[in-house]
Amino acid sequence: MEFGYPPSAQRLRADVQAFLAERPPETWPHDAMDGGYGTGAYSFEFLRALGARGWIGLTWPSRWGGAGRPMIDQLALMEELALAGAPFGPLAGSDQWAQSLIREGNPTLQADLLPRIAAGEALAWQGYSEPDAGSDLLALTTRARRDGDEYRIDGHKIWSSEAGACTHGMVLARTTGVEEAGSRAGGLTMFVVPNDAPGLTLRPIVSLTGEVYHYEAFLDDVRVPAWRIMGRENEGFRELLKGLDRDRFWGRFCKPPALARQLSLLRRHVAADLAGQPAMARRLVELEAEVDATRLLFHRFGWLLDQGIPTPYESALYKTMADELGQRVANLALDLLGSDILLDGPGAPLGGAMRQLYLTSVGQTIAGGTSEVLRTTVATRGLGLPRNDAPPAGARGRHP
Amino acid sequence: MDFALNDDQEQLVRAVARWVDRRWPAADPSSVPGRRAAWAELAANGWTGLLTPSSLAVLDAALVVETLAHGRCSLPVGPGGMIAPLVAAIIGLDADGRHNGPRADDGTDQLLCVVDGRDPAAAATTVARGLELADRVVVLAATAPPGTAASGWSLAGRQWWTAEVAAAGDEGWPGPAIEVAQDEGRTMLCRLAAPVPAGAWHRLDPAPGELAWLAGAVLGAAELVGLARAVLDSCVAYAGQRVQGGRPIGGHQAIQHRLADMLGAVERARYLTYAAAVDLAEAAPGFHPGQVVPSVHRAKALAARDCVAAIRSGHQVMGAIAYSAEHELHHLHKQAVVVASEHGDATRHWAALETAAAAR
Numbered sequence: 123m124e125f126g127y128p129p130s131a132q133r134l135r136a137d138v139q140a141f142l143a144e145r146p147p148e149t150w151p152h153d154a155m156d157g158g159y160g161t162g163a164y165s166f167e168f169l170r171a172l173g174a175r176g177w178i179g180l181t182w183p184s185r186w187g188g189a190g191r192p193m194i195d196q197l198a199l200m201e202e203l204a205l206a207g208a209p210f211g212p213l214a215g216s217d218q219w220a221q222s223l224i225r226e227g228n229p230t231l232q233a234d235l236l237p238r239i240a241a242g243e244a245l246a247w248q249g250y251s252e253p254d255a256g257s258d259l260l261a262l263t264t265r266a267r268r269d270g271d272e273y274r275i276d277g278h279k280i281w282s283s284e285a286g287a288c289t290h291g292m293v294l295a296r297t298t299g300v301e302e303a304g305s306r307a308g309g310l311t312m313f314v315v316p317n318d319a320p321g322l323t324l325r326p327i328v329s330l331t332g333e334v335y336h337y338e339a340f341l342d343d344v345r346v347p348a349w350r351i352m353g354r355e356n357e358g359f360r361e362l363l364k365g366l367d368r369d370r371f372w373g374r375f376c377k378p379p380a381l382a383r384q385l386s387l388l389r390r391h392v393a394a395d396l397a398g399q400p401a402m403a404r405r406l407v408e409l410e411a412e413v414d415a416t417r418l419l420f421h422r423f424g425w426l427l428d429q430g431i432p433t434p435y436e437s438a439l440y441k442t443m444a445d446e447l448g449q450r451v452a453n454l455a456l457d458l459l460g461s462d463i464l465l466d467g468p469g470a471p472l473g474g475a476m477r478q479l480y481l482t483s484v485g486q487t488i489a490g491g492t493s494e495v496l497r498t499t500v501a502t503r504g505l506g507l508p509r510n511d512a513p514p515a516g517a518r519g520r521h522p
Numbered sequence: 523m524d525f526a527l528n529d530d531q532e533q534l535v536r537a538v539a540r541w542v543d544r545r546w547p548a549a550d551p552s553s554v555p556g557r558r559a560a561w562a563e564l565a566a567n568g569w570t571g572l573l574t575p576s577s578l579a580v581l582d583a584a585l586v587v588e589t590l591a592h593g594r595c596s597l598p599v600g601p602g603g604m605i606a607p608l609v610a611a612i613i614g615l616d617a618d619g620r621h622n623g624p625r626a627d628d629g630t631d632q633l634l635c636v637v638d639g640r641d642p643a644a645a646a647t648t649v650a651r652g653l654e655l656a657d658r659v660v661v662l663a664a665t666a667p668p669g670t671a672a673s674g675w676s677l678a679g680r681q682w683w684t685a686e687v688a689a690a691g692d693e694g695w696p697g698p699a700i701e702v703a704q705d706e707g708r709t710m711l712c713r714l715a716a717p718v719p720a721g722a723w724h725r726l727d728p729a730p731g732e733l734a735w736l737a738g739a740v741l742g743a744a745e746l747v748g749l750a751r752a753v754l755d756s757c758v759a760y761a762g763q764r765v766q767g768g769r770p771i772g773g774h775q776a777i778q779h780r781l782a783d784m785l786g787a788v789e790r791a792r793y794l795t796y797a798a799a800v801d802l803a804e805a806a807p808g809f810h811p812g813q814v815v816p817s818v819h820r821a822k823a824l825a826a827r828d829c830v831a832a833i834r835s836g837h838q839v840m841g842a843i844a845y846s847a848e849h850e851l852h853h854l855h856k857q858a859v860v861v862a863s864e865h866g867d868a869t870r871h872w873a874a875l876e877t878a879a880a881a882r
């Protein structure tokens with residue numbers, strides 16, 4: 123067993139540190155909210171700077187303009203950015219989008235999107251959930267029907283994170299009825315819908331932090347050419363499941379290093395008072411240990427994925443653990459800062475960083491599959507327990 | 523980054539698992555002669571000689587301990603089988619020229635130690651496992667520098683002491699050295715019958731003393747992980763078989779989620795323990811007294827807290843059946859409670875981390 127990074131990844135870490143020393147994380151403008159995944163806010167300028175260094179397409183094959191580097195280098199890149207508190211919000215999602223395009227996209231879609239993704243100029247939102255399709259995603263009612271070389275989509279999506287800051291939506295819609303498809307998981311198709319497609323309306327939803335985070339998407343006879351199907355027609359849900367492990371992995375990989383950073387900010391902030399608060403000092407070291415151990419689990423998970431070893435339950439288990447750990451860190455911040463934790467702006471403790479952590483932490487255990495649904499996944503797929511109480515087939519969770 | 527065991531380690535784990543599967547129940551774990559016989563087999567296989575002053579194969583040792591515990595072996599392989607010979611070997615190499623430490627890798631001369639980390643006076647009141655199997659006992663204790671209690675607990679500045687005594691009693695000891703404090707069957711708790719006479723203590727160099735204690739902490743974490751894995755496996759099997767209301771209890775979300783949480787706790791402690799083993803082995807060659815190896819403290823503290831909690835949670839999954847002394851769960855539970863406090867309980871390891879953080 124070997125727990126450190128190999129030399130190539132170490133060099134990359136040093137490059138990232140040098141890049142951030144030249145222009146520190148807090149100097150980049152923000153364009154969309156920090157959702158609390160450990161990847162910070164969206165900053166288009168920052169994303170383009172990463173693209174210019176070849177760090178968006180770090181692991182893509184060279185034929186798609188990538189650097190063809192091993193996955194472990196990407197772990198090093200992401201971890202370093204998270205430790206520094208950089209605003210790289212959409213980076214992991216972009217990479218996953220590109221990876222699925224490389225895996226399943228048709229040549230037209232690939233040529234259209236990959237160069238723009240690599241440059242930090244195309245970003246995707248996920249249009250899966252609907253008002254009546256949450257944990258039970260397969261209850262979705264958005265429909266697409268074929269009309270010549272086009273599809274016409276009608277429906278209503280909700281909770282699409284950062285959709286207004288992105289350029290395209292990944293919209294899951296039913297193209298074949300359940301009966302004809304033989305199951306609820308069949309007959310669904312994933313469409314890549316440009317944000318400026320006529321008939322698509324995005325309505326921003328202000329989140330509990332006061333910023334716009336989610337969007338509701340109304341699709342009213344939105345026409346998309348057939349080449350905008352991702353993967354195969356009627357196979358959208360199965361393809362979504364195929365990428366699920368990696369999505370959940372990358373969606374939470376940055377959480378432990380970001381929590382490590384947040385704990386060290388907190389520790390510094392309260393250092394002078396800590397001697398008089400033994401209970402808090404104890405919670406701090408306990409959480410530091412949990413963060414360290416959880417970070418190790420994600421390293422192992424990344425290693426398993428890289429080795430092609432099956433991971434039947436790891437994504438569900440480790441995502442839940444990271445999210446709930448984030449909530450425990452947020453609770454400690456609350457207990458240390460009291461109601462000041464709700465303050466934002468110049469007078470706020472730690473510049474409002476703990477406010478963001480605290481408020482967004484409540485959404486983490488819901489986004490991408492709730493902790494309840496995922497614990498059931500761990501029990502049934504990881505431990506082999508029977509599915510008596512389980513949600514209908516295909517309980518969900520993909521984004522971010 | 524590589525989370526695979528190497529070929530030798532794979533083989534080691536397989537061999538130990540095979541042994542515990544075939545030999546341990548056969549060796550009559552409920553009787554002292556049965557446990558002694560099993561102990562001799564372990565030693566004969568060379569599994570107790572993995573830690574020496576010049577080579578601390580901590581990960582290999584941890585894998586052996588974890589695998590045995592997972593196979594429900596209650597022998598104190600970590601403290602008695604590995605740390606005691608290590609301390610004995612250190613005594614053998616003592617700069618004072620003292621060379622009377624017990625040596626026994628052939629299984630005839632059973633080595634076991636009370637490892638306490640508190641002051642020598644406390645050694646006699648500290649319970650330890652497996653002393654009933656001992657021919658000789660190695661005691662390891664440390665005294666803290668004056669004034670440290672107020673500023674938290676740490677290893678820094680401690681003086682390390684060791685003593686060894688024949689179980690039947692040596693010259694200067696009033697009768698047998700060991701008394702049984704609590705007989706739990708597979709896990710007997712014993713203690714020294716009398717304080718170690720002042721003249722029997724020998725000073726250890728602090729670096730090897732601390733290293734031995736820290737290695738014991740890692741092995742304790744490994745044993746806790748093995749025990750919690752064993753409990754999780756039984757609970758999962760039981761939840762799949764036990765039917766109430768016409769369905770297996772493992773189909774209820776309340777049970778499923780409890781088991782998922784147990785799995786998470788076990789995995790987190792497990793990989794942190796491996797990392798601690800690797801970190802400690804890396805730190806060993808140039809180790810200086812007071813050096814903090816955070817992963818070691820974290821691993822032992824997390825394992826002590828979370829593996830014991832997971833095992834307690836196992837009782838809820840099993841229902842009344844595991845309230846019975848005939849069921850194995852209470853044995854595993856009690857063994858875990860004892861392991862959790864050997865080589866520093868969670869409180870002490872958290873405190874070591876607090877002290878280190880405050881000094882930064």
Ligand SMILES: Cc1cc2nc3c(=O)[nH]c(=O)nc-3n(C[C@H](O)[C@H](O)[C@H](O)COP(=O)(O)OP(=O)(O)OC[C@H]3O[C@@H](n4cnc5c(N)ncnc54)[C@H](O)[C@@H]3O)c2cc1C
Pocket residue numbers: 157247248249250251252255256257258280281282283485486488489490491492493494495512513514518519521522775
């Ligand atoms: C921060 C955030 C970001 C999001 N981003 C996106 C996005 O980008 N794109 C997108 O499509 N969606 C997104 N979502 C939506 C998300 O996928 C859903 O919120 C999630 O799947 C849960 O659905 P729901 O909110 O309707 O809750 P419900 O499914 O109604 O669940 C409510 C409660 O009931 C419990 N419950 C439901 N079913 C079961 C069951 N079978 N067993 C046990 N308990 C159950 C849940 O665990 C939860 O506690 C986001 C949500 C959040 C909070």
